[in-house]
Amino acid sequence: MAKINVRPDIDAAAERIGSVVGAKREIEHLPEVLWEGETVDMLAGGSYGGGIGLLALTDLRLIFLKHGIMSQKLEDFPLGNISSVQWTAGMLMGTLTVYASGNKAEITQIAKPAGKALSDKLRMTLAQLKAPVVPPAPAPVALLGVQEVTSRLATLDQLRAAGAITDAEYQERRSAILSSI
Structure with missing residues (x-):
């Protein structure tokens, strides 16, 4: 043409x-x-x-x-x-x-x-x-929970080592974190 x-x-x-x-x-x-x-x-x-x-x-x-x-x-x-x-x-x-x-x-x-x-x-x-849009697979909830608990415990250890919290506060908060699992 x-x-x-x-x-x-x-x-x-x-x-x-x-x-x-x-x-x-x-x-x-x-x-x-x-x-x-x-x-x-x-x-x-x-x-x-x-x-x-x-x-x-x-x-x-x-x-x-x-x-x-x-x-x-x-x-x-x-x-x-x-x-x-x-x-x-x-x-x-x-x-x-x-x-x-x-x-x-x-x-x-x-x-x-x-x-x-x-x-x-x-x-x-x-x-x-x-075509269906396939969302990325979410991270397993259990893995996210473990990572979060580990992070919170590490922060708590740092606070105790720095003297920002007492041993009694440390034990109380550590128990609270572990019981949230």
């Missing part, structure tokens, strides 16, 4: 997909629908809801944009709302089915190489997004 000179991330994505017949207008208008700070990862041409347009995968959403002379259509699927995607392909074209918030959207007539690459990237992004 010829260089469009819209924005570096959009231009790079457009160059990777090659020819997107009839999508130049959508590519030029894509910055108008992007959120602040949102970047485009991949593009593909396709048909959705009776119109041929542009499918854009960003770091935040999957967007279908049709920007015709007589009508415009914009539908977006925030990545956090997408539960799964399905890619099916024939010889040249394929269909990307997106399941989001209990709904199903089928984007058809996507060129096979671009659609496969986009669906793979989308699946990988969703897997990373939904």
Whole structure:
């Protein structure tokens, strides 16, 4: 595809997909629908809801944009709302089915190489997004208790050696520390 000179991330994505017949207008208008700070990862041409347009995968959403002379259509699927995607392909074209918030959207007539690459990237992004965050394992409570008691006893020994507490106070506090175990 010829260089469009819209924005570096959009231009790079457009160059990777090659020819997107009839999508130049959508590519030029894509910055108008992007959120602040949102970047485009991949593009593909396709048909959705009776119109041929542009499918854009960003770091935040999957967007279908049709920007015709007589009508415009914009539908977006925030990545956090997408539960799964399905890619099916024939010889040249394929269909990307997106399941989001209990709904199903089928984007058809996507060129096979671009659609496969986009669906793979989308699946990988969703897997990373939904991967459970595993917190670091906490130190065993018993070990923390032993370390705390040892520290308190060492401080108590230092206080007695410095003459800050009497032997009777030392014995009383030492007994209290040991009984807290």
